[in-house]
Amino acid sequence: MLSTDVGAAPAHSKAIVLSDVTKLYKGKAAVSHLSFSIAQGSVTALLGGNGAGKTTTIGMIMGLILPTAGTVRVLGVDMAVDRHAVLGRMNFESPYVDMPHRLTVRQNLTIFAKLYGVARVKNRVAELAEDLALGDFLDRPSGQLSAGQKTRVALAKALINEPELLLLDEPTASLDPDTADWIRARLETYRRRLGATILLASHNMAEVERLCDRVIFMNAGSVVADDTPQALLARFGRDDLEDVFLDVIRGQAARSVPKESVR
Numbered sequence: 001m002l003s004t005d006v007g008a009a010p011a012h013s014k015a016i017v018l019s020d021v022t023k024l025y026k027g028k029a030a031v032s033h034l035s036f037s038i039a040q041g042s043v044t045a046l047l048g049g050n051g052a053g054k055t056t057t058i059g060m061i062m063g064l065i066l067p068t069a070g071t072v073r074v075l076g077v078d079m080a081v082d083r084h085a086v087l088g089r090m091n092f093e094s095p096y097v098d099m100p101h102r103l104t105v106r107q108n109l110t111i112f113a114k115l116y117g118v119a120r121v122k123n124r125v126a127e128l129a130e131d132l133a134l135g136d137f138l139d140r141p142s143g144q145l146s147a148g149q150k151t152r153v154a155l156a157k158a159l160i161n162e163p164e165l166l167l168l169d170e171p172t173a174s175l176d177p178d179t180a181d182w183i184r185a186r187l188e189t190y191r192r193r194l195g196a197t198i199l200l201a202s203h204n205m206a207e208v209e210r211l212c213d214r215v216i217f218m219n220a221g222s223v224v225a226d227d228t229p230q231a232l233l234a235r236f237g238r239d240d241l242e243d244v245f246l247d248v249i250r251g252q253a254a255r256s257v258p259k260e261s262v263r
């Protein structure tokens with residue numbers, strides 16, 4: 001359903017372009033003939049039930065997983081050919097990726113800053129500690145933090161190089177509503193300040209409605225709906241995205257007539 005005519009808009013306006021991407025594991029498709037593009041400066045949610053192919057898709061966008069077929073271009077670069085040319089301009093956050101436990105938060109952030117070639121490492125770590133309120137535990141071992149503190153540190157790590165493209169996997173999983181809200185506000189501020197592009201996988205529909213201007217629903221490795229949250233609510237005749245999600249996952253996507261979606 002998604003157009004593969006990715007030449008419809010100037011290439012520089014697209015942060016991500018997937019063209020007919022398939023990923024097979026032992027002959028079985030995790031992602032199948034996937035094509036979409038993500039406009040620079042947009043915030044897009046990648047949604048779907050367990051096993052829909054979201055993590056595989058994000059892994060391919062990061063250049064960590066090679067597609068079996070098709071191409072993934074990020075910030076103008078073919079990730080299968082030259083991912084090192086753009087890795088410094090992107091970053092990733094997931095609560096499921098841990099940092100070395102015995103190193104302090106400051107030591108971990110300093111290492112990541114150096115890995116990303118950040119110019120004034122001490123200043124950048126101090127800036128992030130201020131922005132994300134890490135001061136109380138900056139010199140504590142990373143393994144001794146609460147879930148909420150770990151998430152703030154993970155976000156600091158993801159923002160360390162001021163990425164133009166930020167990939168988020170469940171950025172507020174396991175957080176209380178207040179802390180989750182706080183994290184979302186920080187993401188909004190970051191996006192506004194730098195005009196960054198954000199792609200996030202989430203199971204929290206309130207988060208998606210608040211942050212995202214576009215929603216891509218995946219099921220069984222393919223896109224089954226792709227639109228603004230408001231348009232999806234109208235199309236499915238629902239009041240909230242949670243119900244749209246259930247409709248899509250339970251096979252009601254046939255009601256959806258996705259519009260041409262390369263933007």
Ligand SMILES: Nc1ncnc2c1ncn2[C@@H]1O[C@H](COP(=O)(O)OP(=O)(O)OP(=O)(O)O)[C@@H](O)[C@H]1O
Binds near residue numbers: 051053055057
């Ligand atoms: N390394 C792997 N080897 C074999 N199969 C895999 C591998 N990684 C993912 N898969 C399979 O590919 C499909 C898509 O998985 P993926 O993790 O991308 O889904 P997901 O949408 O991120 O799911 P979740 O919401 O549960 O994290 C699943 O059927 C999964 O079992």
